[in-house]
Amino acid sequence: MGLAVECNALVKDFGDVRALDGLSFQVKNGEIYGLIGPNGAGKTTALRIVSTLLLPTSGSVKVFGQDVVDDASEIRRVISYLPEEAGAYKNLSGYEYLEFMAKFTTEDKEVIKESVDVAARISGLEERLKDKVKTYSKGMKRRLLVARALMTKPKLAVLDEPTSGLDVLHSVHVRGLIKQYVENQGVTVLLSSHNMLEVEHLCDRVALIDKGKIVAEGSPAELKKSVNASNLEEVFAKVVGFV
Amino acid sequence: MFKGLFNIIVKEVKELVRDPKILLGMIIVPLIMFPLMGFAIQTSMETAEESMRSISIAVMDLDEGPVAENLTNFLIALNVIIVEVDYLNFTEAVNYVQQLNVTGLVVIPSGFSNNITEGLKAELDVYTVFRGGGIVESTSSSMISALFETFEEGLVVQKVGEKFPETRETVLNPIEMSEKSIIKGKPVNVNPSVLFGLMVLQSTGMPVGIMMLLIFAMQLAATSVASEKEEKTLETLLTLPINRFTILAGKLTGSIVVAVIGAAAYIVGFNYYMSSFMGMMPTEIGVDLATIGLAPTPISYLLLGVSLFVSLLSALALAISISIFAEDVRGAQALVGPLSMLLVFPMIIMMFTDVYALPFPLMIVLLAIPFTHPMLASKVAFTGDYLTAVIGIAYVSIFTIVVLYIAARLFGTEKILTAKLKFRKLRFRKLKK
Ligand SMILES: Nc1ncnc2c1ncn2[C@@H]1O[C@H](COP(=O)(O)OP(=O)(O)OP(=O)(O)O)[C@@H](O)[C@H]1O
Ligand SMILES: [Mg+2]
Numbered sequence: 001m002g003l004a005v006e007c008n009a010l011v012k013d014f015g016d017v018r019a020l021d022g023l024s025f026q027v028k029n030g031e032i033y034g035l036i037g038p039n040g041a042g043k044t045t046a047l048r049i050v051s052t053l054l055l056p057t058s059g060s061v062k063v064f065g066q067d068v069v070d071d072a073s074e075i076r077r078v079i080s081y082l083p084e085e086a087g088a089y090k091n092l093s094g095y096e097y098l099e100f101m102a103k104f105t106t107e108d109k110e111v112i113k114e115s116v117d118v119a120a121r122i123s124g125l126e127e128r129l130k131d132k133v134k135t136y137s138k139g140m141k142r143r144l145l146v147a148r149a150l151m152t153k154p155k156l157a158v159l160d161e162p163t164s165g166l167d168v169l170h171s172v173h174v175r176g177l178i179k180q181y182v183e184n185q186g187v188t189v190l191l192s193s194h195n196m197l198e199v200e201h202l203c204d205r206v207a208l209i210d211k212g213k214i215v216a217e218g219s220p221a222e223l224k225k226s227v228n229a230s231n232l233e234e235v236f237a238k239v240v241g242f243v
Numbered sequence: 244m245f246k247g248l249f250n251i252i253v254k255e256v257k258e259l260v261r262d263p264k265i266l267l268g269m270i271i272v273p274l275i276m277f278p279l280m281g282f283a284i285q286t287s288m289e290t291a292e293e294s295m296r297s298i299s300i301a302v303m304d305l306d307e308g309p310v311a312e313n314l315t316n317f318l319i320a321l322n323v324i325i326v327e328v329d330y331l332n333f334t335e336a337v338n339y340v341q342q343l344n345v346t347g348l349v350v351i352p353s354g355f356s357n358n359i360t361e362g363l364k365a366e367l368d369v370y371t372v373f374r375g376g377g378i379v380e381s382t383s384s385s386m387i388s389a390l391f392e393t394f395e396e397g398l399v400v401q402k403v404g405e406k407f408p409e410t411r412e413t414v415l416n417p418i419e420m421s422e423k424s425i426i427k428g429k430p431v432n433v434n435p436s437v438l439f440g441l442m443v444l445q446s447t448g449m450p451v452g453i454m455m456l457l458i459f460a461m462q463l464a465a466t467s468v469a470s471e472k473e474e475k476t477l478e479t480l481l482t483l484p485i486n487r488f489t490i491l492a493g494k495l496t497g498s499i500v501v502a503v504i505g506a507a508a509y510i511v512g513f514n515y516y517m518s519s520f521m522g523m524m525p526t527e528i529g530v531d532l533a534t535i536g537l538a539p540t541p542i543s544y545l546l547l548g549v550s551l552f553v554s555l556l557s558a559l560a561l562a563i564s565i566s567i568f569a570e571d572v573r574g575a576q577a578l579v580g581p582l583s584m585l586l587v588f589p590m591i592i593m594m595f596t597d598v599y600a601l602p603f604p605l606m607i608v609l610l611a612i613p614f615t616h617p618m619l620a621s622k623v624a625f626t627g628d629y630l631t632a633v634i635g636i637a638y639v640s641i642f643t644i645v646v647l648y649i650a651a652r653l654f655g656t657e658k659i660l661t662a663k664l665k666f667r668k669l670r671f672r673k674l675k676k
Contacts, residue, residue, distance in 0.1 A: 014661070051482045054657045073484070081482040087475035089254065091261035096254075103250045104483045132261075145479075 002029045002064070004156050004188040005050055010059035012045050012212075019045040021212035022059070027156075027190050032182055034199045035192040036232075037209035038240060043192035044084050046209070047160050050190065051081040063156060077105075082149040084160035084192075087133075087141065094129035094136070094144055095120075098151065105152045115151040122177050123147035124170075138165045146174055150181055157181075159191040163198060171195075175202050196232040206232070208239050215239050247485045248493050255467055255497025260504075265463065269505045273512030281515060298386055299324035301340045301348045303331070308356025310365075317394050340372055347371050347387045359398065367391065453551065453617050454586045455509055460502035460555055461562035461579050467494045468566040469575030477659070487654045491647075495559050502555070543623045546632040550620035553636055557613045557643040558582075564650040567659050589615040613639045 005027035012020040020042045027033040035043045048054045049061055052072040061068045063075045088097045095116065102115040120129055123143040133141065142165045149157055162178065163171040175198060181187050193199050199206055200220045208216040208223075216223055216239045220232055229235045259265050300318060302325055304311050319325055326345055328336045333350070340348045350368040358365035369391060371384040404411045424435045471477035480490060561582060566575035589612050592598070598609055598619065609615050616635030623632045653659055 048478075048660075053478060053481055053660060073486070076482055077484040079482065081479065083475065083478040085475050086479055089258055089476060090474060091258045092254070096257070100250060100254050101479075101483070104247060104485055 003027065003062075004029050004031075004064060005033075005190055006060075006062040006065075007046070007050070008060045008062075010046065010049065010061060011057045012042070012049060012054065013057045019212055020049075020057075023209070023212060023214060024059075025207050025214060025217065027188060029188055030182065030186055031204040032178070032189040032191065032202055034203035034206040035190070035209055036194070036196070036199055036206055036236065041209040042212040043209060044160055045212075047081070047158050047190065047192060051079060051158050052076060053081075078155040080149045080152060080154040080157050082145055082157070082159045082162060084164070086145050088144055088148075090134035091132060093132055094123070094125055097133060097144065098129070098148055101148045102152060119144075119147035119151035122150055122174075124173065139167060139170060142166055143170060143174070146177075150177070150187070153181075153185050153187060155186075156188045156190065159189060161192055161194065163193070163195065171198065178202060196236065200232050208236060210240050248489050248496075251485075251490060251493025252496045252500065255494055256500050258470070259463055259467060259497060259501045262466070265466065265501070268459070268462075269501075269508055273505075273508040275512075277509075277512035278515050297324065298322075298347075298383055298390075299326060299343075299345045300387065301326040301328050301336065301343070301345045303333070303336050303348065303350045304329045305353045306351045306355040307353075310356035310359045311351045312356075314351070314394055317397070318390065321390065323390065340370075345372060346383050349391075451590070452509070453554075453614070453621070454583075454590055456502060456506045456551075457555060457558045457586055457614060458583050459505050459509075460498055461558050461582060462576055463498040463501055463505075464494060464559040464562040465566040465569070465575040465579040466572050467498055468563050469569045469572045472569070473571040481659070488651045491563065491651055491654050494563065495556065498559055499555065542629060543620075543632075546623055546629060546636070547617065547620045550617040550632060550636050550639065553639045553643055554613050554617045557639055557646060560643055560646040560650050564646060564653060567650070567653050585612050586614045588612065589618060593618045610638075613642050 003026050005025075007023055007025050010020050010023040011018070023042065023046055025033075025035075035046060037043055045054065049056055049068060050063060052068050052075055055069060064078060066074050068075060088094075089100075092100065098116045098119045099112060102112045102119075105115075106112060120126065123129070123140075123146070125140060125143060125147075128136070128140065129144075133144070136144065142163075146159070146162055149159060149162075157178075159178075163174050166174060178189060178191075179202060182189055191203075203220065205217065205219050206223065207214050216226070216235070218226070223232065223235045224230065227235050227238045229238060300323055302315055302318075304315070304327065307329075315325060326340075326343060328339055328348075331339060336348065336350075348370040350370075352366055352368070355365045355367065369387060371380070371387055374380060400411070400415065403414055407414050422434045422436070424431055424433050424438055426438075471480060481487065562579045565578045565582070569575035569578050589609055592601070592609060593615070598606055598615065601609065616632075616639050619635055620632040623629060
């Protein structure tokens with residue numbers, strides 16, 4: 001099994017602020033890997049670097065063996081990134097938005113149509129896709145964006161808090177879809193989350209990040225065992241040290 | 244790659260055209276404001292004309308001689324409404340005039356007729372009644388003086404005719420002057436004031452039009468960049484498998500498409516606006532511009548078109564580079580606003596004078612501004628100076644490429660995501676000191 005993401009001694013400075021401080025982790029092909037950690041831990045920064053939006057200050061990140069600095073355009077062809085706080089073009093309809101996005105990955109009309117259909121199913125928006133995005137609620141917009149991130153069957157989906165803003169039912173729906181996608185389509189997922197329950201059910205492996213460094217890594221079961229905790233929330237509290 | 248570009252252009256145009264604010268700007272201003280302005284001006288002009296036709300003058304005839312009577316009859320013959328107030332004293336007459344809504348008051352002193360027949364200077368006091376002081380009153384005031392001047396001219400003609408019954412014409416008008424012009428080194432039989440009128444039309448109409456198009460396009464480009472940040476769509480866009488230069492080019496082209504649609508609406512509206520004045524201008528100037536070489540040739544049209552296009556690109560590139568630093572649409576428009584000073588400055592100067600007549604440093608400053616050049620190019624039809632237009636186009640092209648390069652570099656780095664924060668920090672540091 002090859003590596004989807006290989007992050008090595010990654011450092012990122014924003015002026016005087018060190019957001020990532022020697023972060024290293026590896027995501028295997030076909031797994032769901034979660035980054036969890038308190039606010040400001042550096043999750044979003046790490047995902048943005050993997051997605052070629054930000055440049056590392058030092059260290060290296062490889063996606064399917066290609067370097068985020070030197071081969072950014074190759075990486076962009078195989079990933080899709082769902083930002084933590086994202087919007088869609090408000091004067092386009094949901095369909096128009098999905099079609100616009102699908103056209104970047106292929107020119108084949110059939111494939112575009114297929115992608116949009118997939119997205120319609122994932123989002124569960126149905127008839128509302130004909131309406132302008134500006135008429136959507138926050139959760140509807142999030143579902144549209146999650147759908148667009150998955151519809152093109154990227155080799156790696158980078159999802160920054162995919163279920164933030166979704167109600168319980170839709171969170172469960174989206175989680176189920178992500179899991180199903182990884183199993184059926186061979187998609188690799190790198191995600192971040194605050195929701196321990198979500199991470200525990202969804203992720204094959206997780207990394208606990210604090211102040212830009214990994215403080216614990218492993219499968220949810222391994223982590224619980226190592227610190228003798230009954231759930232990930234407890235692991236988190238013990239490792240970060242506020243019990 | 245072209246597929247991606249087209250995809251982006253289509254999306255930009257859809258987004259811009261469906262934006263209610265932009266739609267308002269494109270429809271309300273040109274298609275409603277201009278006609279309304281035209282209507283307002285036309286109506287007030289008509290009112291002014293109306294009141295000129297119904298001029299009324301109070302006459303206080305203290306002379307009661309034959310010339311004074313002639314004067315009154317002359318006014319009546321010209322449809323002036325005469326109100327006789329000679330039975331009052333002056334203060335009473337003034338009160339009376341004030342109450343009666345009369346346009347003017349003439350006081351003919353006693354001895355008026357006598358002085359004129361004796362060949363002495365006669366005095367005449369002509370008052371215009373001020374009420375609101377609007378355009379209507381100023382025209383009726385000049386109407387009144389014109390009336391009395393005409394009467395005086397008639398007296399002159401009559402007196403000259405008495406002295407020189409044979410040669411009256413030549414005594415009154417001893418010189419027959421005919422005014423002509425030299426254009427592009429060739430003498431032509433056209434009154435220069437007619438040509439100046441045309442040039443003024445050209446040198447005000449063109450810059451105003453160019454300026455409106457450019458400002459509109461710049462606002463569009465700024466909006467299209469900044470709304471990606473405001474609507475949080477930029478991050479997604481930047482991770483798509485598409486060249487960032489293509490994104491930039493798509494935004495430029497989309498803004499141009501919409502700006503051209505807007506410009507067309509402006510032209511329609513502005514034409515309507517101008518046509519409201521046409522009734523007041525001499526319609527036929529009686530000059531065939533083509534025969535005297537003043538009609539724009541195909542080459543000058545081409546040069547003007549190219550010049551306009553490259554400066555449009557430079558304006559958009561400038562607007563895009565600047566709005567990268569803004570965090571929302573309003574911020575971007577505030578940043579781009581001062582750029583329009585760059586447009587107004589050359590326009591004002593070019594409307595009143597020739598660039599090359601300016602002091603050297605000012606001339607350099609003006610020529611360094613790209614937007615000066617399409618205005619210079621718009622004068623090519625009059626000067627035949629194609630070289631200036633070509634040099635201008637070359638300069639603006641280079642300027643545009645440099646700015647586009649900088650914009651693309653900013654777009655290509657992470658600065659587009661972090662620039663705003665740095666901007667803030669700088670300000671913060673300054674405050675701390
Ligand atoms: N563009 C930026 N400029 C300056 N500092 C930044 C920037 N982006 C992030 N930071 C800083 O980097 C650190 C990590 O931020 P990041 O957004 O990666 O955290 P996070 O783990 O995603 O937090 P959250 O759970 O709140 O989303 C924070 O201290 C933040 O202030
Ligand atoms: Mg985050």
